[in-house]
Amino acid sequence: MPSVTVQTSKDPLVLHAYSQDLWPRKLLELRENGPLANPTVDQVFWPETAQEVAQVIAWARDPENDAELYPYGAGSGVLGATIPTPDSQREGEPVGQKHRKRVVVDLKKMRKIRSLDRKSMTVWAEAGWIGENLERALNQEGFTLGHFPSSIYCSSLGGYLATRSAGQLSTKYGKIEDMVLAVEFVLPNGTIAETGRAPRSAMGPDWTQLLMGSEGTLGFFTAACLQIQPLPEARVFMGFAAASVPQALEFTRALMQRGTRPAVLRILDPSETSLTLSSEAKKACDFSGNVAIVAVFEGTRRIVEAEAEEVREIAGKLEVKDFGPALGEHWWAHRYDVSYKQQLILSHNRMILDTFEVAATWDLIEELYKNVKATSVGMGILLAHFSHFYHTGANIYFTLVSHAGPFESAVDRYDVIWENLLKSALASGATLSHHHGVGTLKNLWLRREMGAWIQVFEKVKRALDPENRFNPSKMGL
DSSP states (O other), X not given: OOOOOSEEEOOHHHHHHTSOOSOHHHHHXXXXXXXXXXXXXXXXXXXXXXXXXXXXXXXXXXXXXXXXXXXXXXXXXXXXXXSOOTTXXXXXXXXXXXXXXXXXXXXXXXXXXXXXXXXXXXXXXXXXXXXXXXXXXXXXXXXXXXXXXTTGGGOBHHHHHHHTOOOTTHHHHOOHHHHEEEEEEEOTTSOEEEOOOSSOOOSSSOHHHHHTTOTTSSXXXXXXXXXXXXXXXXXXXXXXXXXXXXXXXXXXXXXXHHTOOOSEEEEEOHHHHHHHSOHHHHHHTTOOOSEEEEEEEEESHHHHHHHHHHHHHHHHHTTOEEOOSHHHHHHHHTTTTHHHXXXXXXXXXXXXXXXXXXXXEHHHHHHHHHHHHTSOOSSSEEEEEEEEEOSSEEEEEEEEEEEOTTOSOHHHHHHHHHHHHHHHHHHTTOBSOSSSOOTTTTXXXXXXXXXXXXXXXXXXXXXXXXXXXXXXXXXXX
């Protein structure tokens, strides 16, 4: 049997803690049914190096252990990406019968900065870094990653890589896949591989991008070479009001296609403006509009001032009202608050709360918004904001707040709502995930969106993981 020197545990309390992430559906199940009688995982490992990850893989492949491996970063995922599913079994066995040990590999102890290149502005960082801690470490050296997801206090670099994460400043700095030059990756056979380091390459397919977003189904991210930016010299906050969502979309499209690159660009639709923008913020800038728009520019002082002036000119031409800096300043000061308010809703019996982020090109984005907003969510409401913008399109982030209503189970009501929402978005030409990934919730929907390409992905999976040990029954597989 292969020797393993990695810290491990079979403590029931530990196993229960690792049997879920933050998928709202699972939280609803726990609320309705109470704690699980038995954990869904059998063992947890905490490797500290890529070599130790390879040790765990060798241990799992040994016939005496015969284990499935589930990656774990910080457990902040909202789609059930790390949760073992009833389908992860040998063909012919009853649903729910466990045939292999289900083992979680938690990478949080891998949190070294291996190197920082000031000339190339790159950093090699290990996958276990919590986002906020990595950002603070870079700040001490005069740099920023520019990656600020709402979950930054409780999410990890490995999770960012596995799900193609986006941060609140992605309109300027890009999503995580735009920041990565290379990754260190442990393949299912235990090989520790590194992808190429150059900024661009034409030497065949891009292996880094093939692995990005694979959610542990093809192996484990253990480190990444990331591009970093100098800390901004100046920051300009702006706030605007539009009469309607179409007017706000036209304004933001003009900004992007004119060449300005705000760090933050955000449209709050009428419902979100009304329910989430505080009276304090509205009073501070005398806000009286229907749709709020926040823009934040950061960088060198001369560049951000020039960009802000360009934005004011576009706002004037499109009759979008400029409210000065107060709205932008308020949003910036409270930009992580929403993560701490969700439990207030979920703690109420039979209430449902979840989020849903899709993306589309400019020609489809308005119709996508209308169609999804028109989808029935029962006794509830669907808020929306547009928060990640591109030359060719944008992302819409929907927040669902609903009630189980006549359904005996809130979980059953949740499933019906999600079926309707995903069906509406797919029919409107959207991609069904912009930055949360796929997990369990969107597993079958990935097959519907990918079409014939799922066959290619299946072949990649079989080639790299022929024994199907790595996060089985995920990513449409």
